[in-house]
Amino acid sequence: MPANCDHRSMDTNDERSQPNDDVQSEPVEAGHDDATRAEQLEGVIDQVRGDLLLGHVDDARGMVRDRLADAGLGADESDVDAVLSAVQGGTPA
Secondary structure, eight states, X not given: OOTTOOGGGGOTTSGXXXXXXXXXXXXXXXXXTOOOHHHHHHHHHHHHHHHHHHTOOSOHHHHHHHHHHHTTOOXXXXXXXXXXXXXXXXXXX
């Protein structure tokens, strides 16, 4: 090892390599799990409505199923129908 090398900088057990509970390790917005089911459904409805307005939808029913599943909500046919009805009629599910 060269004489001018600092052995301390090679320590693999320094503080930087230790897990830190104060560091966010995944993207999570504050309050992400505080929404009520109705609020989550409104969010899905808004997302679907926006996608439809932009023309980004080939299969609205399939997309609603995916959005409901992504939100952790049930995706049975009555839920899908309610969201599609709300999107088309502009009323909440």
